[in-house]
Amino acid sequence: MKNLKTFALAGTVALAGTAFTASAADRGDDVHAGNYKWMQANLMLSVGEKPQANDDADTHDYLELEFGGRAGILDYYGYVDVFNLSNRDGSSQDKKDGSSKMFMKLAPRFSLDAITGKDLSYGAIKEVYFSTLFNWGGGAIPNDVNNSFWGIGADVELPWLGKTGMNVYGLYDLNAKKWDGYQFSMNWFKPFYFLENGSFISYQGYIDYQWGVDEVSFFPGEAGQLKTDKGGTMFNGIYWHSDRYSLGYGLKAYKDVYALADGGIVGETTGFSHFFAATYKF
DSSP, X not given: OOOOOOGGGGHHHHHHOSTTTOOTGGGTTOXXXXXXXXXXXXXXXXXXXXXXXXXXXXXXXXXXXXXXXXXXXXXXXXXXXXXXXXXXXXXXXXXXXXXXXXXXXXXXXEEHHHHHTSOOOBTTEEEEEEEEEEEEEOSOSXXXXXXXXXXXXXXXXXXTTEEEEEEEEEEEETTTTEEEEEEEEEEEEEEXXXXXXXXXXXXXXXXXXXXXXXXXXXXXXXXXXXXXXXXXXXXXXXXXXOSSEEEEEEEEEEESGGGBOTTBTTBBOSEEEEEEEEEEEO
16 A cells, blocks of 8 residues: 655646646636646655564565646546566565555545635635545455545645645545545645756655544454554655656655554554655656
């Protein structure tokens, strides 16, 4: 289950023009004014990602096709991951036989400003959205990830970070057919150092925090617990960007990630991991 990327990688588009930063009110009567789209391929290496069942198996490579953009009322972002490209089965590999081979995330947001034709901005809030999010596993394992999130979102202008995406969702588990808690998500992209050749270095990342989740235990004691009532993760990345390429490193912190209990049935869900990325921008 990956969530390395943020809508903010599209910030490279913002540096090239005003389309990404234009609010719905700025588009006037034409909601398609300032439409844009982007796509890139990321070759990734993950070390120590949580949850982690085996301390010796903590590494995997994967290829990610990532995309996003704006089309009228729709602000969209998504990616598809393919894990363990060389199908290695070494002792350090945590994505081998029995693991899901693919994962997909899709995050459409629908501008309430554009739908209503009204400027809903107020202070630091620049645009308001009906926000959705879908996480789908590859289906190779029983009850693979199949979650949907529904809520409200906004683009918020923060000191130094600039425009930041924020969303509050209710989680509907499509496997269990029930609502199961809430999630707050926040993502950002901040270029902070510019080179003479036009490339730049950015600080980019995200926070996902869940609460109100139903606790689940299969037998008494810590080892029998599957889910706790809250948990989250924070990704902090430093990336170099040019028009066509990027290279980056990310440190990701976890606390009962996905509300899975640390030390319970799934193993270690609290700690840190490292991500290394090489990107080609189409």
